[in-house]
Amino acid sequence: MLPYALIKSVHHLTIGLSLTLFVWRWIGVLRGERWPMTRPARQSSVAIDVVLLCAGATLWALGDWHPWHNPWLGAKLLLLVLYVLAGSWALKRAQTQTGRVMSGLVALGIAAHMVGTALLHHPAGWWLPLVTGAGT
Numbered sequence: 001m002l003p004y005a006l007i008k009s010v011h012h013l014t015i016g017l018s019l020t021l022f023v024w025r026w027i028g029v030l031r032g033e034r035w036p037m038t039r040p041a042r043q044s045s046v047a048i049d050v051v052l053l054c055a056g057a058t059l060w061a062l063g064d065w066h067p068w069h070n071p072w073l074g075a076k077l078l079l080l081v082l083y084v085l086a087g088s089w090a091l092k093r094a095q096t097q098t099g100r101v102m103s104g105l106v107a108l109g110i111a112a113h114m115v116g117t118a119l120l121h122h123p124a125g126w127w128l129p130l131v132t133g134a135g136t
Contacts, residue, residue: 014052075123
């Protein structure tokens with residue numbers, strides 16, 4: 001059995017790699033370059049995301065979490081679906097440059113919220129102090 005800390009490190013590393021590759025590909029698409037949609041770029045993205053998903057699922061199992069009993073995890077899974085959809089629009093589905101820009105910004109905003117949700121173990125993520133009234 002792999003130690004929890006190692007799996008968590010792999011999860012964090014692949015989050016960084018996945019987001020970095022997404023941003024590079026998105027910028028490339030915005031610049032009209034072809035490489036972001038080539039097979040190697042797409043396969044690299046899939047490979048990183050498979051490792052990310054496996055590490056996340058392993059942490060989920062080791063933590064004995066359940067999305068219905070742990071609302072932050074349910075929120076994170078829903079946000080993941082929204083991130084994938086927005087990212088898909090940013091890279092290939094949006095028909096206009098404005099659509100690609102906005103979709104990419106939405107995807108990055110969702111990713112940021114996912115990080116806050118995971119770190120704070122609360123669906124509100126970075127908005128938690130506003131929701132709870134902390135600091136007032």
